[in-house]
Amino acid sequence: MATRDLLIGAEPVVRLRARRRRWSEDVIKGVLALCALLSVATTVGIVIALFQPAFEFFREVSIVDFLTGTEWTPLFDPQSFGVLPLIVGTISVTLWAAIVCIPFGLGAAIYLSEYARGRTRKILKPALEVLAGVPTVVYGYFALTFVTPLFRDIGLRVEIQNALAAGIVMGVMLIPTVASISEDAMSAVPRDLRDGAYALGSTRLQVATRIVVPSAISGIIASFVLAISRAVGETMIVLLAAGQLPNLTLDPSETIETMTAFIAATGQGDVPTGSIEYMTIFAVGATLFVMTLVMNLFSIRLVRRFREVYE
C-alpha cells in the first residue's frame, strides 16, 4: 500500500507508455480470446443439445415416472420410461470398478510416492500410465473375449455379457487415474512432516498411513471421485462386455445395460428425429451429464484445496 501511495504522488520522470496504441496487438488478443470462447460455446452447446430435447421428453413423460419407474422399454410396445434399470446397471458396474481401482490405485500411489526409489519410479510410473492410453474398445474386447471366458473356466456362473467382467476391467483401466492424482497429492506433503514422524520412531508403514495419507486426503478423495465419474461415463467396455439388456439387478453375473450403453446403442440406429424414442437419448444423456458434472466439480474443488494447503 505504501509504495502505491508514493507512486501516485510522484511525477513520472519518463513516460513509459507507448505513444500510440498498436491495433494489431488488440486484434491478436481478440483472436486468442475467440479461441478461448470456443470452450464456452462447447459447454453451452452441450447444455442446449441435451436439455432442450430432454425438456420436450419430460413434457410427454413425467419426470417422476422417469426417475422412479422400474421398466425401461422405450423401443417396444408397451413403451415404458423408467430409467432405474439403467441407473442401477451403471451403479453395478461402477461399484466393481471402484472395488478394483480404489485400493490398487491408492496402493500404487503410496508405492510410487513413499517406497519406490528414483529409477524404479521412473520406469513404473510411465508403464502404469500406458494402461490409461489403451483405447476403451480394446478393454471391451478383452473383457468379452478373455475375462468372461476366464471367469467361466474357474467356475463362476456368469452370462456371456455381465457386469462383473466389465466392472473389473474398467477398474484396472482406472488404476492410473487414481494413482496419478493421489500421488500428486502425496508428493505435495512437505518432507518435514515425514521426518518428524520418523524422528519419533515411526515405521514406514506408519508414516505412509498415518501421516502422508491423512495429509493428502483431499487429493486422494478427489482421485476417487474422478475415477468413479469416469466409470459412470465409460461407454465401450460396458457396451461390449456388460450388454444391452435393461435389468434392475445388482447381481454382477447378469447381463445389464448402463446409461451410456443405451445412448450408444440407440444413437447408432436410425431412430427418426423428433420421435419420443429419439428424445430418450437426450433424457438419459442429460441424467448422465448431471451426475458426472456434480462429481467433476466436487473433485476439482478438492484438488484445488490440497494445492492451496501446501503451495
Add this chain to the structure above:
Amino acid sequence: MIGATPQLKSARRRGELQGKLFQAFLYLSIAVGLVTLGTLVVQVVIRGVEFVDLVLLLESPSADPQIAGARPAILATIYLGLLLIAFTVPIGVGTAIYLEEYADKSRWYNRALEVNIQNLAGVPSIVYGILGLAFLVRGLGLGRVLLAGAMILTLLVLPIVIISAREAIRAVPDTIRQGAYALGATKWQVVSRQVLPAAVPGIATGSILALSRALGETAPLLLVGALTYVAFDPTLLGDFTALPVQIFQWTVRPQEDFKILAGAAIIVLLLILLTLNAFAIWIRNRYQRKW
C-alpha cells in the same frame, strides 16, 4: 537390542510383519495393472496375429472374414488424425496463450473459463457424441460424415491440448519475457518469438498424446457417423468408419473369425497409438529444456 523388554520385542516383530504385509499389498497394486496390461497385449496378439496381413491393410470389409480388410477404416483414422492436428493445435494453443499470457486472472470470467475447461475435460465422451448428433448430424444436416467426426473429436480433446499447452507455456521462465520487453518488444512479439518457440516441445508432446487419445475414441463416433459397412475410401463429406469403430463392429459379430479379425485390427490400432506415444516421448526427451 540391549535391555529391550519382551513386550517391546514382540511389538516390534508385529510392526515388522505389518510393514511386510503392507509392502506386499503395494507390490500387488502395481502388479495388478501391469499384469493385466501384459495379458491383454499377449492375448490380443496371439488371437489376432494370423489375420494381420496385407489383406487387412489393403482390402475393404466383407461378409467373408477371410478376405475382409480394414482399409477404409485405417484411411479414415489417418484422415481424422490430420484434421485433428489442423483443428486442435491452433485453437488449443490460442486458448492456452490467452489464458496464460493475456487473461487477467482477477476477472471472474477468466476464472470461470478455467473451471469450464477443467470441467469439459471430465465430460463423458458419449455426451460429445450426443452434441454431434444433435447439432452436426441432424441440426446442421451435415449427416454422418468424416468432417462431423473430426469436429466432435476436436471438441473432445481440446481441453487436454489446452491444459498441456498451458503447462508448457507456464514453464517458460519470466526472465525470458522480461528480457524481451526490456529490448522493446511488444506483447505479441514476446509471445510469438520468445515464449512459443521455447514451449514448442511441451506443446507438441501434449498435442500428440491428445491425438492418440482421440484416435482410440469410439463412443462419440458411433453417434456421429461410422456406418456398419463402408466398402469405399473415405472422403471429407462422405460416410466413414474409423478403426476403433471397425473393431467394435467386428467384435459384436457372432462368428468367431470376425473376433479374430477384430484382434488383428486391434494390433494395428495399438501399433499406430504406440508409435504416436513413442514419438511424443522422444520429442520430450530430445527437445525439452529444464530451465
